[in-house]
Amino acid sequence: MKEVFAGAENIISSLGFTCEENICAILEGRPGIAPDVKHEYSPESLPLALVERQRFGELSGGLNRKYTRLEKMFILSVKDSLARCGVDASAPDTLFLITTTKGNIELLDPAQKAAYGKDNIYLHGMAAKITRFFGNPNQAVVVSNACVSGVLGLIYGQRLISSGRYRNIIVSGGDLLSEFIVSGFLSFQSLSPDACRPFDRSRNGLSLGEGCGTIVLSEDPGIFAEGEPVRLAGGAGSNDANHISGPSRTGEGLYLAIRHALRISGMDAKAIDSISAHGTATLYNDEMESKAFCAAGMENIPLNSYKGYIGHTLGAAGVIEAAICLQSMKRNLLFRSLGYHDHGVTGNIQVIRQTQEMPVNTCLKTGSGFGGSNAALIFQKM
Amino acid sequence: MEELIQKLKEEIIEVLNLEEMEPGDIDSDAPLFGEGLGLDSIDALELIVLLEKNYGIKIEDPKDGRKIFFSVRTMAEYITEHQK
Amino acid sequence: MPLLIRKYCDIRKQRVVVDGKKVFGQEDDAAARLFLKSVYRHFRIDYPKFFKMDGLSKLGFLTAEILLGDPAPAQIHAPENGGIILTNASSSVDIDKKHFDTIKSREQYFPSPSNFVYTLPNIMAGEIAIRHGMKGENSVLISRQFDPELIVGITRLAFETESLTFCICGWVEMNDEHYESLLFLVGQDDGLSDGDKSREDIIFDPLNLMKRYKAVNEWKN
Numbered sequence: 001m002k003e004v005f006a007g008a009e010n011i012i013s014s015l016g017f018t019c020e021e022n023i024c025a026i027l028e029g030r031p032g033i034a035p036d037v038k039h040e041y042s043p044e045s046l047p048l049a050l051v052e053r054q055r056f057g058e059l060s061g062g063l064n065r066k067y068t069r070l071e072k073m074f075i076l077s078v079k080d081s082l083a084r085c086g087v088d089a090s091a092p093d094t095l096f097l098i099t100t101t102k103g104n105i106e107l108l109d110p111a112q113k114a115a116y117g118k119d120n121i122y123l124h125g126m127a128a129k130i131t132r133f134f135g136n137p138n139q140a141v142v143v144s145n146a147c148v149s150g151v152l153g154l155i156y157g158q159r160l161i162s163s164g165r166y167r168n169i170i171v172s173g174g175d176l177l178s179e180f181i182v183s184g185f186l187s188f189q190s191l192s193p194d195a196c197r198p199f200d201r202s203r204n205g206l207s208l209g210e211g212c213g214t215i216v217l218s219e220d221p222g223i224f225a226e227g228e229p230v231r232l233a234g235g236a237g238s239n240d241a242n243h244i245s246g247p248s249r250t251g252e253g254l255y256l257a258i259r260h261a262l263r264i265s266g267m268d269a270k271a272i273d274s275i276s277a278h279g280t281a282t283l284y285n286d287e288m289e290s291k292a293f294c295a296a297g298m299e300n301i302p303l304n305s306y307k308g309y310i311g312h313t314l315g316a317a318g319v320i321e322a323a324i325c326l327q328s329m330k331r332n333l334l335f336r337s338l339g340y341h342d343h344g345v346t347g348n349i350q351v352i353r354q355t356q357e358m359p360v361n362t363c364l365k366t367g368s369g370f371g372g373s374n375a376a377l378i379f380q381k382m
Numbered sequence: 383m384e385e386l387i388q389k390l391k392e393e394i395i396e397v398l399n400l401e402e403m404e405p406g407d408i409d410s411d412a413p414l415f416g417e418g419l420g421l422d423s424i425d426a427l428e429l430i431v432l433l434e435k436n437y438g439i440k441i442e443d444p445k446d447g448r449k450i451f452f453s454v455r456t457m458a459e460y461i462t463e464h465q466k
Numbered sequence: 467m468p469l470l471i472r473k474y475c476d477i478r479k480q481r482v483v484v485d486g487k488k489v490f491g492q493e494d495d496a497a498a499r500l501f502l503k504s505v506y507r508h509f510r511i512d513y514p515k516f517f518k519m520d521g522l523s524k525l526g527f528l529t530a531e532i533l534l535g536d537p538a539p540a541q542i543h544a545p546e547n548g549g550i551i552l553t554n555a556s557s558s559v560d561i562d563k564k565h566f567d568t569i570k571s572r573e574q575y576f577p578s579p580s581n582f583v584y585t586l587p588n589i590m591a592g593e594i595a596i597r598h599g600m601k602g603e604n605s606v607l608i609s610r611q612f613d614p615e616l617i618v619g620i621t622r623l624a625f626e627t628e629s630l631t632f633c634i635c636g637w638v639e640m641n642d643e644h645y646e647s648l649l650f651l652v653g654q655d656d657g658l659s660d661g662d663k664s665r666e667d668i669i670f671d672p673l674n675l676m677k678r679y680k681a682v683n684e685w686k687n
Contacts, residue, residue, distance in 0.1 A: 122555060141620075142607060180566060187577035187578060187579040236603060237604060239595040242596065243596070244583060245424060253601060260629045370586055372596065373592070397578075402514060434576065
């Protein structure tokens with residue numbers, strides 16, 4: 001079984017188009033969530049974390065019109081990642097692994113669909129366009145598993161390299177906001193009227209966001225241009241087996257995923273230096289997570305949610321937030337959990353109140369999502 | 383009121399996909415949630431949509447839902463009170 | 467660590483086929499929704515939540531129900547360590563279209579939560595997990611067509627984590643009422659007899675999966 005290394009990360013979000021831009025905003029405590037005053041995505045002017053339109057237009061201007069907005073975003077993100085490592089995207093031993101919940105869902109609108117091929121509404125069609133752009137000969141693996149897609153995608157990437165199937169895997173997760181998505185969450189009454197506040201006593205719902213994140217996985221630590229490479233030690237998934245949209249009240253499912261991830265990585269809870277939780281800021285999710293982390297003996301480990309900065313980016317969340325974890329580890333910084341002031345969950349977890357310097361050698365990233373899924377992965381410095 | 387209650391029963395069966403039920407199976411005063419029909423949180427949200435779509439009534443505070451949707455009769459009473 | 471196909475269930479072309487034998491079929495050309503209801507009734511399944519599901523979840527649920535049903539395979543123990551790995555090509559497109567229709571105009575804007583919750587392809591895995599108490603690893607992957615290499619590859623890697631005792635894996639596809647479902651119950655070779663099946667034939671590998679997928683072409687009666 002080979003060791004797997006992660007790096008060359010890119011983030012496109014409401015905070016910017018590179019890791020540097022995103023981290024800069026995080027260090028300034030500057031969230032990307034703002035009211036949708038144009039009512040583009042719903043009859044209400046909800047707080048949303050949108051990718052900046054004009055700049056995106058400029059950056060993607062060179063790309064052919066035949067690519068949808070989301071495909072352009074994937075391509076930009078992967079391009080930036082490839083510039084930071086020596087991976088040959090067109091090699092047969094390189095695989096693309098795409099994670100998304102709704103892909104090009106706006107193509108359900110016949111007016112939009114007209115401009116693209118009939119396959120483009122399908123996730124495999126979208127993925128094929130991306131791999132073709134980079135000249136990759138393999139069919140992409142596409143994971144579509146609600147909000148855990150990104151974390152699960154990274155876990156599968158790690159296993160595929162560890163077992164010798166591929167040498168390099170480009171894991172890229174993306175989702176864009178649309179009327180389709182926003183209307184659905186409105187019907188769930190799960191959206192906060194202001195910027196979300198994970199783990200806070202006054203939290204009252206999530207803030208939707210969009211973006212794309214890319215992380216390159218490789219068996220060769222020397223392939224990364226910047227910084228010390230970090231190992232993706234392992235991970236696991238689980239199901240609450242409780243309800244299709246509400247998290248389990250006990251947190252048992254997430255606890256199982258964490259326990260398996262620790263066992264697979266050969267670590268125990270004490271070895272974890274920081275936790276990037278799912279932290280959507282709904283009443284039940286955050287409560288459930290706090291119970292799971294405490295059950296796993298992690299109540300004293302500094303923990304945050306990044307959703308106070310970038311919102312909930314759905315199929316991109318796992319990859320984007322894992323990329324922020326990598327940045328946290330490379331910079332030895334614990335980032336403040338934005339939106340948290342008063343402790344609002346039963347479990348006595350240590351939510352990070354301010355950004356601080358601290359050696360971060362290991363990091364646990366978790367995700368939970370509709371369908372009762374949970375996933376947990378562990379990064380570790382060499 | 384009885385006419386409205388009957389209509390509501392039919393609508394509830396339809397929007398909540400209670401396939402194997404007839405309006406006669408639903409007791410007008412029995413709790414809809416908890417023991418009654420065993421409806422869950424998604425069903426509660428769906429009833430909020432029903433009120434808006436079929437009766438033009440928008441529930442401002444979802445927490446009021448518990449009282450309004452206690453039984454078919456309480457739903458009917460709420461509609462009668464608030465329908466324009 | 468060889469993995470074996472313990473049992474498989476195939477729902478296509480108005481039939482339900484288990485381990486190669488037809489156990490239910492209809493001759494008429496009923497719509498998918500009606501056919502699936504007939505399957506539900508025929509197997510006397512008592513699970514009212516079935517009627518709340520979208521077409522894709524109904525299809526996946528029924529296939530898994532029959533797969534794990536009577537007679538229950540002897541190898542199913544500790545369902546909480548059971549995994550679910552499903553694939554399809556069209557994600558949840560049928561219910562996606564339904565949801566889209568409810569928001570087409572701002573004047574007639576009534577998004578339905580019970581529709582929207584199904585606009586994710588992994589919800590069918592969630593329904594299966596809830597029904598059978600399966601808390602192991604679960605995921606949905608999208609591929610252009612039935613891809614046995616993908617299914618076998620991802621499932622094998624999941625078993626290597628030593629967290630699963632068995633797994634339901636395969637293909638559950640629905641698009642505009644065209645449906646195809648082929649699920650395998652996979653477990654480790656624990657030496658228990660598999661009746662009259664030749665061992666070579668039940669090894670969990672891409673060839674054996676594709677053989678069963680193509681078998682539909684031979685269904686005549």
